Amino acid sequence: MTKFPHLKQDFAASLVVFLVALPLCVGVAVASGVPAELGLVTGIVGGLVTGLMRGSSLQVSGPAAGLTVLVFEAVREFGLPALGVLVLATGVLQIAMGALKLGRYFRAISVSVVEGMLAGIGLVLIAGQLYSLIGTKAPESGLAKIAGLPEALVDAFGSTGALASLAVGVGTVAVLVLWKRLPAKVRTVPGPLAAVALATLAALVLDLPVATVEVHGLLGSIEPPSLDAFGELGNVGLLGTVVAFTLIASAESLFSAAAVDRLHDGPRTEYDKELLAQGAGNAVCGALGALPMTAVIVRSAANVQAGARTKASRVLHGVWLLLFAALLPNVLAYIPIPALAGILVHAGAKLVPVRAIVSLWREHRGEALILVVTAVSIVAVSMFEGVLIGLALAIVKTAWEASHIKMEIVDKGAGPVQAYLSGNATFLRLPKLLDSLEALPQDRPVELDLSGLHHLDHACRTALENWAERHSDAGTEPVRVTTAA
Numbered sequence: 001m002t003k004f005p006h007l008k009q010d011f012a013a014s015l016v017v018f019l020v021a022l023p024l025c026v027g028v029a030v031a032s033g034v035p036a037e038l039g040l041v042t043g044i045v046g047g048l049v050t051g052l053m054r055g056s057s058l059q060v061s062g063p064a065a066g067l068t069v070l071v072f073e074a075v076r077e078f079g080l081p082a083l084g085v086l087v088l089a090t091g092v093l094q095i096a097m098g099a100l101k102l103g104r105y106f107r108a109i110s111v112s113v114v115e116g117m118l119a120g121i122g123l124v125l126i127a128g129q130l131y132s133l134i135g136t137k138a139p140e141s142g143l144a145k146i147a148g149l150p151e152a153l154v155d156a157f158g159s160t161g162a163l164a165s166l167a168v169g170v171g172t173v174a175v176l177v178l179w180k181r182l183p184a185k186v187r188t189v190p191g192p193l194a195a196v197a198l199a200t201l202a203a204l205v206l207d208l209p210v211a212t213v214e215v216h217g218l219l220g221s222i223e224p225p226s227l228d229a230f231g232e233l234g235n236v237g238l239l240g241t242v243v244a245f246t247l248i249a250s251a252e253s254l255f256s257a258a259a260v261d262r263l264h265d266g267p268r269t270e271y272d273k274e275l276l277a278q279g280a281g282n283a284v285c286g287a288l289g290a291l292p293m294t295a296v297i298v299r300s301a302a303n304v305q306a307g308a309r310t311k312a313s314r315v316l317h318g319v320w321l322l323l324f325a326a327l328l329p330n331v332l333a334y335i336p337i338p339a340l341a342g343i344l345v346h347a348g349a350k351l352v353p354v355r356a357i358v359s360l361w362r363e364h365r366g367e368a369l370i371l372v373v374t375a376v377s378i379v380a381v382s383m384f385e386g387v388l389i390g391l392a393l394a395i396v397k398t399a400w401e402a403s404h405i406k407m408e409i410v411d412k413g414a415g416p417v418q419a420y421l422s423g424n425a426t427f428l429r430l431p432k433l434l435d436s437l438e439a440l441p442q443d444r445p446v447e448l449d450l451s452g453l454h455h456l457d458h459a460c461r462t463a464l465e466n467w468a469e470r471h472s473d474a475g476t477e478p479v480r481v482t483t484a485a
Helices: 007-031 036-048 065-078 080-099 103-108 111-133 142-156 160-179 191-205 227-234 236-261 271-287 297-305 312-327 329-334 337-351 354-363 365-380 383-402 427-438 458-473
Strands: 405-410 417-425 446-456 480-482
Touching (some): 007 111, 007 191, 007 297, 065 337, 080 271, 111 160, 111 236, 111 383, 297 312, 446 458
Antiparallel strands (some): 405 417
C-alpha cells in the first residue's frame, strides 16, 4: 500500500466516475449517429491511454456532448468510415501542437467565444434531442430543427408511441433536475445513472412502445479506417472539419483543465502535456474508428468530488468501462433512446450560460455580444463558421479597445493651435481623428505633438501626412510635427 497510498480513495472515485460516464458515453454515441459501443470505446481509451499520460492528473476524458453536433454532421456528410480518419487526423494535429508547446496559447482564446461556442452547441443539441424525445427524425440544419419543433410536438400528441417516448424523456430530465435535492445517501448513486435506470425499468415494467439502443457488440462496432478512407483527406470540407474538431476539442479540454484546477489543491495542469495526452487518445480513437474525445468537466468534477487523489482513478474508470463493454454489452439493448435524449437535453441546457450572459451584459456588454453572436451563428450557419465569426468579433473588439486615442487641443487665441495626441493611433480610430483635425481653424498654424503616442500605424501616419499637406496648402504656415525622441 505504500506504493499506492491513495488506492482506497482512487478506487472509490473510479467507480463513481464509471457510473457517471457509462450513460453519457452511450448517449453521446447514439446522438452522434454512431453505434453505442463506439462511445464506450472512446471512454475506455480516455481512461487507459489519456488517463495514463501526464498533463492534468484528475481530469477525465471521453466522448463529450460538446462535439455531438459536429460528429453527427460529419458522419452524415462523409459517412461513418471517414470518422476514424477525421479523429486520427485530429489526434495527430493535437500531438503536433503539444510538441510545439502551443497548448498554453489556447488560454488566450476569448472566454466569451468558448462560452458562445458551447452555448450554440447546447442549443442545437437540445433542439435535435427534443425530436428524439418524441421518437421522430430531426431536420438537418440548426434553424430547421428549432423552426420545426412546434409542429413536431403538436403531431406527437396524436401518437401513443410518441407520447410514451415523450413521457420517458421528460421523466428522465425531471429525475436529473430533482436528484440534487434528494438526501445525500440517495445521491451516492450518480444522477445520470439513476435517471437511465429508472427510465429503463419503467419502459420494461409498463411495456412502453419506445425505441431502445441497438447493440452491435464491441468488436462488431470497431471499424478501423481503410486506406481508401485516407484518400478523403484531399477533401477541403473534411480538412475543415478536422480543424474544427481540433480547435473545439482542444479548447474544451484545456478550459476544462483550468476549471478542474480550481476544484483541488493538487498539482496544476501542464497544458502542453495535456494537449499531447488528448492527441494520443484521439489518435488511438481514430485508429479504432471511434468518437473523438475531450476532457469532460462533468466526469472530472465527479472524480474530484468523489475524493480522487491521483490519475489511478481515471485509469480504473477505463478498466470498468472495458469490463462492462466486454461482459455486459446486451444490457444496452434495454436502454430507451428517449432516456438518453433526456440526458443530453439536460447536458445541453448546462452548456447555455444564461446567468453568465446576464452578468456579462451588466458589466461587459461587448463580451456578452460576442457570446450571443457566436451562439446564434453556430445555430444559423454551422459550427466551424460560427466559431470563426466569434473569433473575428473578439479580435475586432480587442483591436478597437487597444486603439484608444486621445486628442487634446490647446488654443490660446493667438499664435499656433497646439494638438497633443496620446494612446494608440490605428486605422480603426482614423475617421474620428481626421474629423477632429479637419475641424481645426484653417487660417491658423498648427503644432501637432505625437510624442504621447505608443503606436502609430501606417494608415494613420499616411493620413496625418496628407492632412498636414492640405492644411499647409491653405496658405498658413506648414504644420509642425513633434514625434517621440
